[in-house]
Structures are given as structure tokens and as C-alpha cells.
Amino acid sequence: MSIVRRGRSAIRRIAFGDTLIPQEFTIALREPQQEISVWLHGLGDPIDVTRRITTACCAPLTIGVSLDEGQRLGRSRFHALLLFCERTQERRVLGEIRLASKTILPLDGSELILFNVLGSSNYCLPKPRLWAHFVSQAYSNWRNLQSFDVKMTALELRAAIVTFIRPHPLGLVSIVTEAGGNIFPMNLMGELGNGYFAFALKDSRLAAHLVEREGRIALSTVPMPLCSLAFQYAAHHTKESIDWDQLPFPLKLSKEFRIPVPVSAPRVREIQVDQVHKIGSHTLFVARVISDERFSEELQVHVVHGFYQHWRLRGQREALAASVAADSLNKRGLAAS
Ligand SMILES: Cc1cc2nc3c(=O)[nH]c(=O)nc-3n(C[C@H](O)[C@H](O)[C@H](O)COP(=O)(O)O)c2cc1C
Structure with missing residues (x-):
């Protein structure tokens, strides 16, 4: 290795320590x-909103939180703070x-508040x-911004990292269309309470338009x-x-919609789209859960940010290294090099 490269890698080691792990971590x-x-x-x-929150759009970064009627205290515009807390005794x-509220979407018996992001810690x-x-990300963002299809500001990127302290279950969306159908991963989604569910799909990809056209999906959690x-x-x-015949795992049909889903899915929900909101980079779908079947309690794929994974395994160097290898296997079926 040249002296320049050795010097660079020494500086990286000093600046980042053992925190240079994948940002999207399974x-x-x-x-x-x-x-x-x-x-x-x-x-x-x-208000505990752990199971009533979703990312509604990335650019502009928009967070959706559903509240029961009356919880908003009659306010139409207000500032709020989201706290992401450990559930251990120390909390x-x-x-x-x-956050600053920007839009209120009425639901049956509740409402979905869409918030702009003002900052994060x-x-x-x-x-x-x-x-x-942050400095390294800001530099790379500045250099590559033109090539990104989702252009987030540094403030939005930092807040999006905080949203992934809450483990996001990974879903596989199945959809049937005239041309056949599709199956694709999704994690920008969340329950809203009262049988409502919301998810966000990039407007620039076909998946969003298939869902908008068909209005119904089956959502499987991923073993x-x-x-x-x-x-x-x-x-x-x-x-x-x-x-569908080329998928290397067995399929079965969902309960009501008869949409193909993996036989091994621990949980399958059928979801009917109720409202479609084009926000920016993403389309927000507000939907109702039509059926919800749990088949097993096994471990399922969740996505967190690498900073949170580092927190989970702080002080456990070997466990952290093992989790990086497991993440690489999870994503690509390959061990990290
Ligand atoms: C684990 C995972 C979760 C994803 N979740 C979402 C999602 O919630 N919404 C979305 O629009 N795209 C989602 N995607 C798709 C990507 O954002 C991207 O559009 C897709 O990988 C195709 O990107 P490309 O055309 O830039 O290669 C997800 C991809 C992966 C691997």
C-alpha cells in the first residue's frame, strides 16, 4: 500500500473508529x-406513536403520525417532537x-398528521x-447530488437516519396486474391504528404506479x-x-384477494388502498387492512440504521463484526470481505 493510501486509511480509522458499517443494516x-x-x-x-408512524416521503422528508380524534387539541398548525427511546429500564x-405539522388527512375515527422536519439529534x-x-456524507451528497433521483438535504438525511432507530420490518409486496403481477421489497411503511396502514413508494418507479392502478396488495413479512x-x-x-413460475420459493394464494405470497411468510396482510397522495419523491398510500394472518412467530428481517446497530452492540467488538458479516449474508448471500 502506498504511503498516501496508508495515511488516508489511518485518518479514517481515527475519525470513524469501528463505526464504518453499512448504513442500511438488517x-x-x-x-x-x-x-x-x-x-x-x-x-x-x-403520546406513544410506536405503532402509528410512517415515513410518508423522503424528499421533502415527511413523517406521518396518526392520532385519535381530539388528541390534536384542536390545533391546526403546531410544532412537535418525536423521541426515539430504548424500551429497557433506563428508557x-x-x-x-x-417537527412542524403541514397537512391533516382525515381517517375514520382518527387522522393522519403529515409533518415537515425542522431538525434532529x-x-x-x-x-x-x-x-x-455527517461531514463525509455532506461532501459525498454535494458531489453526487445531481445523479440522485431522490434529492434530500443534509438536514433531511440526518433526520431519516433517526427514523431508522426504530426497527422497520421488511415487507414483500405482491400485486396482481393484467400483465401478470410483481413482488418487491418495501420498508417505508407503518401501521396507523384502527385498521389503517400507510406506505410510501418512489414515484419514479413503476411499482408505485402498479399499486395506484390496482389499489390492492398482499404484504408478507420476510423470514x-x-x-x-x-x-x-x-x-x-x-x-x-x-x-411467478421463476421464483425460487413456493407460493400460495392470499386469503381474500387471491394474490400469490411466499408460503414461508410469517405474516400476511391484505391491504386495500383508500387514499393516494403525491407528495414529492414518493407517493403516500393510505390503506385499510382487509385481512391479517399470522402463521409463525419466527425471527423476521428488520432494517435499522448502522448507527443504531453500533449502539446495540457498543463495546462488543466481536459481536459487531459478526453482525456485519451476517448483514452481508442476509443481503447478498455473501460474507463481508
Ligand atoms: C430493503 C429494501 C427496502 C425498500 N423499500 C422501499 C420502499 O419502502 N419504497 C420504495 O419506493 N422503494 C423501496 N425500495 C426500492 C429502492 O428504493 C429502489 O427504488 C429500488 O431498489 C430500485 O432502485 P434503482 O432503480 O435505483 O436500482 C427498497 C429496496 C430495498 C432493497
């Missing part, structure tokens, strides 16, 4: 995850996002490490052995249809 958890709770502050007593706060890494990442295939099927976001 872990195995039972669903619903019990590690992190999310609290909304700013409307009287804090440590690992992240904060500062992340406590998963020590400040110098965090800023080493660990299907993880690398689910990642491979990211390419299906750009396809009009796929050949």
Missing part, C-alpha cells in the same frame, strides 16, 4: 419489535426529530464520530432465509411484471 427480530418506542411530545401528555433517548454515536459521518432474495427483488420496483 437484523433478525420478532414482530412487532420490542426494542424502541416512539413518543410524540407537544400535545399535552406524551434512554437515542434520537429526536423536531442522534445519540447513538459519540458526537465526534457522528460529525465525522430470514428469504432476506437476500427480497433485496434482489429491489430491481422489481422498475418492472411491469415478473414470472
